[in-house]
Amino acid sequence: MWKPDRDSKQPLYQQIADYLEQRITLGELPPGSLLPSERKLAEQLGVNRSTVVQAYEIIRASGMVESMAGSGTRVCGHKWGMDPAPDWSHYVEGGTFLPNLPFMRRIRESVQSGEPFINLANGELAPELSPNKEIRTLMMTRPFNEPLGYGDPQGYVPLRMTITSFLHEQRGIPATDESILITSGSQQSLYLITQCLLSPGDAIAIENPSYCYSLPMFQSAGIRLFGLTIDEHGVNPDDIRALYKQHRIRMVFLNPNYQNPTGMVMNPIRRAEVLNCCEQLGIPIVEDDPFSLTSFDEDAPPPLKAMDRNGSVLYIGSLSKVAASGLRIGWMVAPQSVIRRLSDARQQMDFGLSIFPQWIAAHLLESSALNPHLERLRDSLRLRRDLMAEVLYSKLGGEVSFQLPKGGLNLWCKINEEIKDYRLLNNGIKNGVLFIPGSVFGTEPGFVRFSYARSSIEEIEPGIDKFAQALRDTLSIKK
Structure with missing residues (x-):
């Protein structure tokens, strides 16, 4: 956050006035924007309230803002000496993608x-x-010779091949590089699913409580959410059947290992029952598995995907919770028809993830320093x-x-x-x-x-x- 420079020869109130005028001129504070109260802005900037009062008086005199008793100080609808700016409030309140909670x-x-x-x-x-030292060593000891053009929208092939071995060894999941999509973290996987595999009005089942409730992307896509109560063993397959009968749910979203936020682990019997239930109903499971490799005292139970024999589970993983969130490396394991559909959408969005984090992730996952x-x-x-x-x-x-x-x-x-x-x-x-x-x-x-x-x-x-x-x-x- 910007702060006035106390070592400057320019008075603090003038610095604050200049800063606010600049933000108004650049459109960062569009017409109608409510400025912080004098007391609140003084607290944020670490100055006396009287200093903010002087700053507000300067920009008020310029005609850029106006103050009304009981309504605070707002940017004028027409800035003095300038053409009116677009009323951005009408734009930012529109659109179909909802803001965060x-x-x-x-x-x-x-x-x-x-x-x-x-x-x-x-x-x-x-x-x-995070493995900062290990990543620095990788970058210093391995030459980077990859092309810097647009990459494969499905993901860097050596990384997909490395993840294939990684998932087989660490999680018991059989996969091929053609069944893997590299994403910018787990949330992009979820976003692609909501945009490409579901339609407005579709119903899905999620655990309650669940991290999914904190993501407005589902409501933005017009998806209806129905909760599955978690007990000490996980979700109950009978609840899935009831929701399917009542709402014709299209997918079930689960986080079976160290569930976010409860930390619950679904027991083996429930896993088999839930997988069998969804196979009978013909509805896929989206399994989010970011925490299994953090298991403290014993190996985490095998994921549902390791038990999947019919291609019913879309498996999502990530390096964010075990290495570095800033790498923005996630993956999805799914039937190849699904991977092709999502890769096509991915190409329309961003032409694929940057090669640099994918190259680092590939070498980190195959490195002897990982374990x-x-x-x-x-x-x-x-x-x-x-x-x-x-x-x-x-x-x-x-x-x-x-x-x-x-x-x-x-x-x-x-x-x-x-x-x-x-x-x-x-x-x-x-x-x-x-x-x-x-x-x-x-x-x-x-x-x-x-x-x-x-x-x-x-x-x-x-x-x-x-x-x-x-x-x-x-x-x-x-x-």
């Missing part, structure tokens, strides 16, 4: 504000958990999980309950008293800690998802301390 936008804005939050919301690896990295990652995540659990027990033992996940990056926590999610999140932000309220994932208020992977290990205890204070502040409102 309000809670998610609030969290993202807090992260981007530059304020020193402890981030227990972000479900990605901390920089020190040692995964072992260190699992040890580090287990340590962070145990520390978070210990602090939660000591600080909030009677006020929250949870079960230790055996893999993944997240801890799903139930608050034992009735609470309003938005108040809890607001108080968390005030206290300097970020987390995700459970209602983002489709459940009722009173749950929280903490990630123990993104913040440093030194931040976990003070982060839970801050959450405990936010919880006390929220509960005190009821008393």
